Amino acid sequence: MESHLCYLWLLISSFTYFCLLNKLLAHSLFHVHHHPGIRTNVTKHLFFSNFTSNYEIKLLGNASISQDKGFIQIPDPSPAVDHAYQAGRAIYSSPIRLLDPLTATPASFQTTFSFQFTTTNNSFSGSGGNGLAFVIVPDEFTVGRAGPWLGIVNDACEHYKVFAVEFDNSNDPNFGDPNDDHVGINLGTAVSFKTADSSESNASLHHDDVVHRAWIRYDGHRNWIEIYLGVDGDTVPSQPLLSSSLNLSPLLNEYMFVGFSASTGDSSQIHSILSWEFFSTSQAMLNEPPSHICRQNIAHQVSKYSMTNQISRPSSFLIFLCLFGLFVVTFLNLYCNSNRSSGSGSTLAFVFPDGKQRPVPPSKPRRFEILELYRATKRFSKMEVLASDTRGVLYRGTLPNGCYVAVKRFSSNEFLHLSRLDWTRVLKRISSITTNVPCHPNLAPIRGWCCDNRETIIVYDYYQNGSLDRWLFGVGVLPWSRRFELIKDVAESLSFLHSKELTHGNLKSSSVFLDVNCKAVLGDYGFFMGSVSSKKADVFGFGMLVLEIVSGKRTELEEEITDVLGFAWAMHEKGEMVNVIDERMKSNMNLEQAIRVLEIGLVCTLCEGNIGIGRPSMEE
Missing domain, CATH: 4.10.910 (30s ribosomal protein s13; domain 2)
Structure with missing residues (x-):
């Protein structure tokens, strides 16, 4: 066998040398007379006098279009919606070319839009967090955090390329706000690197009855930006409210999405965009092939369709x-x-690939080859790690078609000692989850798997807003109204799984993901067959998750489980459950509702041997 390998290596080396030689010859032939091409401009023009029945605008999070007024409104002004701590985006649905990748020159653009802030009836004095921003973002599915983040970024947005011009009428010193009436320029963060007092434009952002108009002009060649603010119907002010030298190229991909982002905090208001116009110009290079290449192509076409040359002998190299x-x-x-x-x-x-594997439709789960996932995760790079635990590591992967996926690579110890029967059960569980999960919107579907004697990998949908633990324990505070909705989402999805005689098997905050509407989605399943005992384990995991969400404290580490759970039970016995609630939520919450949820969570952690009572089922 060693002699065969040596012979194979010799052949491969010879073949590689031969290919490189041919490549060098081809390169010298085709690049001796290289022409730089023709420089041209790529333009894009958008104009919306209103947004009634407009399908070119994509709405994310808590954003809506008023059909009677034709306004984009963030948040949805419906009385049924809690307007506090909401975030949303309205994005033009197609990407726009904003960077010349050959010269790294950003596009020049001009945009103008009219907008209005309206204070809702249920608003009260608080720490604010209201504001609207014009944004240039790399995708059309991410929604940032509410409050002072203005929906621009969230804790899951690492290395997120975003440019924003904010119109902020709240004051948060932690974000460097100069006052509660300002305009700012933001580069990849919710903190403005330069601001101006908007009241100097005689158009204060606190006037509910005023329709404002903003003009933003950016010169990509001069790397210069100017921002004007006035009243809708007036001419452009003679002097910009804010101007600065600015190179946008580090924040731009070749194609980006443009639109608006807004959020509310303690004090809620409706942000309305009434009209919008956008115009951009970017450089591009039209490659003009050399004349001898054109002649060669013509000669090739003539020989291709010539009867005398149809029967030609293959070259020695091809043989x-x-x-x-x-x-x-x-x-x-x-x-x-x-x-x-x-x-x-x-x-x-x-x-x-396995010759027995049959082609499957793109919407159906399929078996992946290890090399596919190896390339998708950039060789399982640490830069692509989303989460990790004792069972394995969760990576972000990019498929050849550009779609993102989440790739869970299980540790070798997880399945090292499984028998053939155990393996059959694991594969059966994957099949059961694959069949039933797509039926529920709060369960992450399995897109595929890779199981052999070396690796066990599961491929899920990727959720840009990240996992719940990054929102609970990162910078900022999730409001109680959002936490309560997340708890309901998790409870409903677990109840659905149990009704199908399935279990989750790995319930924790890092296994709960947030979709584009900030709804909870359960993923990162454990892979053991469902049973009564494992259902009860899911119930216990749900109880611990409730404790994490309400208290804002981690319970994943073994030494911390006793502390948090013991403290919650001690406060329950003393009738002081309010001490368990995350103090960062302040007074903007339903205290009675939070205590009731805590009590349900504690019941879910009861030992099975308790006399008279035990853990309830998820249906109960």
């Missing part, structure tokens, strides 16, 4: 390439089959 490829494929198949029959794992086995 050599075919024979060499046939030899390599035959040798590797023999080598891989011999290894498989002996039971040893071989990395060469990953070169070819």
Whole structure:
């Protein structure tokens, strides 16, 4: 076998040298007379006098379009919606070219829009957090955090390329706000690097009866931005309210999305965009092929359709390439089959997909090859890690079609000692979850798997807003109204799983993800068959999750479980459950409701041996 390998290595080396030589010759032939091409401009013009029945605007989070007025409104002004601590976006649905990748020159653009702030009837004096921002973002599915973040970024947005011009009528010193009436320029963060007092424009953002108009002009060649603010119907002010030298190229991809983002805090208001116009110009290069290439192409076409040249002999290089490829494929198949029959794992086995695997529709889960996931996660790079625990590591992956997925790579110890029967159960569980999960919007579907004698990997949908633990324990505070909705989402999805005789098996805050509407989605499943005992384990996990959400304290570490759970029970016995509630939520919450939820969470953590009572079912 060693002699075969040496011979194979010699052939591969010779073939590689031959290919490189041909490539160098081809490069010298085609690039001797290179023409730089023709420079041109790519323009884009958007105009919306109103937004009635407009399908070019994509709404995210708590954003809506008023059909009677034709306004974009953030948050939804419906009385049924809690307007406090809401965030939303309205994005033009198609990406716009804003960067020339060859010269790294940002596009020049101008935009103007009319907007109005309206204080709601249920508003009260608080720490604020209201504001609207014009944004340039890399995707059309991310919604930032409410409050002073203005929906621009959230804790899950790492290395997130975003440019924003904010119109903020709240004052948060932690974000460097100069006052509660200002305009700011934000680069990849909710903190403005430069601000101006908007009251100097004679158009204070605190006037509910005023329709404002903003003009933003950016010159990509001069790297200069100017922002004007006035009253709708007036001419552009003679002097900009805010201007600055600014190079946007580090924050831009070649194609970006443009639109608006807004949020509310303790003091709620409706942010309305009445009209919008946007115009951009970016440089591009039209590659003009050399004249001899054109002549070669014409000659090739003539020979292709010429009767005299239809029967032509293949070149010696083509014959050599075919024979060499046939030899390599035959040798590797023999080598891989011999290894498989002996039971040893071989990395060469990953070169070819399983011949028995049948094509499946894109919407159906499928078996992935290890090399596909290896490339998708950039060799399982640490930069792509989303979360990790003792069971494995969760990575972000990018498929060849550009779609993001979440890739859970289980540790080798997780399935090391499983028997063939246990493996059958694991695969059966994957099949059961795959069949039932798509039926519920709060359960993450499995997109595929990779199971062999070396790796166990599960592929899920990717959620840009990240996992719940990053929102609970990161910078900022989730309001109680949002926490309560998340608890309900988790309870409903667990109840659905149990009704199908399935369990989650790995319930914790890092296994709960937030979709584009900030709804809870359960994912990162454990892979053991469902039973009565494992259902009760899910109930216990739900109780601990409730404690985390209400108290704002981690319970994942073993040494902390007794402390948090014991403290909650001690406060329950003393009738002082209010001491368990996250003090960062302040007074903007339903205290009675929070205490009731805490009591339900404690009941879910009861030991099964308790006399008279035990853990309830999720349906109960």
